[in-house]
Amino acid sequence: MTHTNSSDSRKARMMLQASRAVVYAILIFLSFLCLFSFYMLIVNSTRSNADLQGGFRLAFSDQFFVNLYNAWTDASIDIPRGMLNSFIIAASSAVLSTYFSALTAYGIHAYNFKLKKAAFTFIMAIMVIPNQVYAVGFYQMCVRLGWTNSYIPLILPGIAAPVVFFYMKQYMESVLPMEIVDAARVDGSGEFYTFNRIILPMLKPALAVQLIFSFVQSWNNYFLPALLLDKAEMKTVPIMIAQLRSADYSKFDMGKVYMFILLAILPVMIVYFCLSKFIIKGVTAGSVKG
Secondary structure, three states: OHHHHHHHHHHHHHHHHHHHHHHHHHHHHHHHHHHHHHHHHHHHHOOOHHHHHOOOOOOOOOOHHHHHHHHHOOOOOOHHHHHHHHHHHHHHHHHHHHHHHHHHHHHHHHOOOOOHHHHHHHHHHHHOOOHHHOHHHHHHHHHHHOOOOOOHHHHHHHHOOHHHHHHHHHHHHHHOOHHHHHHHHHOOOOHHHHHHHHHHHHOHHHHHHHHHHHHHHHHOOOHHHHHHOOOHHHOOHHHHHHHHHOOOHHHOOHHHHHHHHHHHHHHHHHHHHHHHHHHHHHHHHHHHHO
């Protein structure tokens, strides 16, 4: 009997190791697919236009700083200004979206009122409506308010973000006990003080995740900026990339285009690396607590 039990446990361990090996192999393959395209972007940004037309190559070249200079000083497209414009819009929208969505989720989570379920249902219903449905009406409203060629309509609507609200609401239900809120109220803490000084620090992992997602979504947004921004000095990175794609092929410098795309994704990577430590700390704290 003992020999049979040890044999069964050995088989179970072998099956577990085999399943783990399969999972690791799949993860390695997927990671390779994700990183290979980024690797090729870096490689192509170091090659000249003539070299790129010669075909595919894995080795780095020596034209990186030449392409960087050509892209950064391009007379037709002001890349530094475009990146600054995109950063202003994306950073402002991400901060406002995350903060006010967390505040709304806290209100739904911490308070009991008559229309609580109706409010939650209404917000969830808005979440499934695509942007294209209200684009025409939104554009007409911006024209009447004089908000064309302005960043206001690209930043303020981010305050109402149903997807971010839903994520924060679900996160609060799993990590935020009402006893903490009640204890703060008993101690005389105001509601906004409780939220800003007690609740928000507990939500750092969720806030970091939503800041990253909101920043990336706003940074890559092409639809609304293309509708509202006509002035060259106000255009964002996605609009400039679209302009490069529609340029005259005889004047098309592929090395400069790849360098521009590399520059366009660097702010997103910087934001991710700056905020990822909060995600890791939150996961580690949760595992230790569990």
